[in-house]
Amino acid sequence: MTILNPDPVPEPTPEEVARGLAELEQHVADQAPATPPRTPAVLSGETKRVRRLRAEVAEAHLLTDLQDDDAPLLLDTAKVRKRRKAAQQAARLHALAQDPQMRAWQAARMRRLLVTAALVSLTLALAWSTAGVQKFAAEGADPWSPGWMFAWLVEPFLSLALLVVVGARAYLGTRGQPLTNRTLVRIEWLFLALTLGMNAWPYLPWGLPDGTGFSLSRLVLHILGPIVAVAVVTALPIILAAFSDLDHAASTPTGPTYRANTTAPDALITRARHLIATGELPANAGADKIRRALGCGMDTARAVRDALRTDTIA
Template sequence: MSLTTPTPEPTPDDVARGLAEFERHLAEQIPALPAVLPVETGGETKRVQRLRAEVAEAHLLADLQDDAAPLLLDTAKVRKRRKAAREAARLHELAQDPAMRAYQAARMRRLLVAAGMVSLSLALAWSTAGVQTFAADGAPAWSPSWVFAWLVEPFMSLALLVVVGARAYLGTHGQPIHSPTLVRIEWLFLALTLGMNAWPYLPGVAETFSVSRLVLHILGPIVAVAIVTALPIILAAFTGLDHGDAGRLTGLTYSANAHDPVRAPGPDVAHLIDRARTLIATGELPEVPSAYRLQRALRCGMDDARAVRDALNHPTTN
């Protein structure tokens, strides 16, 4: 049986010596760090340089931030909006021009006449079947009477369209036809069309009366009557439109003596003369402008433009 010698417990001196040897061993294994960090140019570290640059940048930004010049510049959105506003203003100004108002009225009048004539043609075409049933009078299909019955409504419709078309065309050119004879002819054709469409479906005539069938067959003639009645009234209203100065552009006469003005210059014309002389001085008008150029530049009536032209060409008459 073997005996082991107990290990003596370390004393504080042993512990201190062990720690010292351990520190010495670490010092031998790890190279010693420099006592002072390496310095850059000027004796400043990179961290100091970054902070200095950041501070300098902040000072520059603070100085530039007080400058309102960037706020005075228009962005793309502002320029787009300004362009749209300028365009809207010019379109509004153009819409107030008498010539443009007359052009728009003539265009709308032609559109309404075209739509009315198309609707009238469709209404008469709608009633063709009803007139054919009345004219055939029970004739067998494809028999001569049955075939010729299809021609009754077209030749009446063509005659009616001739009258209505002539009245519409002359009405759009300011020469409406006021003829009781033409009105009676229109109503005669429309009454025949309405009667022939409605007769086979009237109560007491039809074997089985149906309100819906009667309404469907008289719908075309009723629409035709409405259009023929309304179209002359609409055209008469267009003829009486007042477009401002545009209404005075025609029907004017000159004085027999070319040296006499069309009319004596009044206070308004005198103001226009001063404006015209200013425009001539600035080069916006030629030295001897025509009445048309004056009317466009001064936005006045042709009478006033002629008076201004005569006053500029013959100052002694002013």
């Protein structure tokens, strides 16, 4: 089967190509929308300087309108809220401190602290005098001999007996039942006198060995423990008796009193009610509107608002 080749397509001439491009440009130009001629900016007056000035004038008008509004000045900043929170907390703590139950709790805690410190001081003072009592009780016995060792037990059992009496008086004093029995007082002073005498005797002029000079500083150092014990035993009942006489319900002038809210004057409340009745002020007006209408401070306006809300609820 023989395939016959078609006749070759003749190539376009340059004149035909140029004519085709011209027709294509004319067709595109006919299809494009017509655009109005551009007016020069200089002829219309809309220069860059004019547009900038017009924007400044519009901005000035907006700023003038906004400057008349005091709403931003009424907002509390973070620092103001922090101060207000601290003030409210201080006022509540002050009010709580005046409560009789709180005052009783504070007194009980302080009394317990003082009694604990007094007993610790008394125990240390009696422990301090142990060495002086041991020297008195040993009477020159050889170290580590039975008499020398038993001499160390004199002050402990004497101090324990004294602490029993003092501890009982201290505890009952904290419970509002102070012990003033003369027998117990005499027992305390007897134990203290024995401790003081045994500490001071070896260091008095007639108790020193031959050739040993008297030293006042050494005597004071060894009787320091018994003196502190005497002071604690004497002062503790007086302190506990004073705590027992406290009247926690009585008011004491501890400083200025605080009010939770600002109280609005009756005249402003009456005026606000009149404005509401005449329609010049809404019935549910906020503090800002009340402040503007009455010309008062923000705190007073809030108080007036609260008073008006109370009237509405009633």
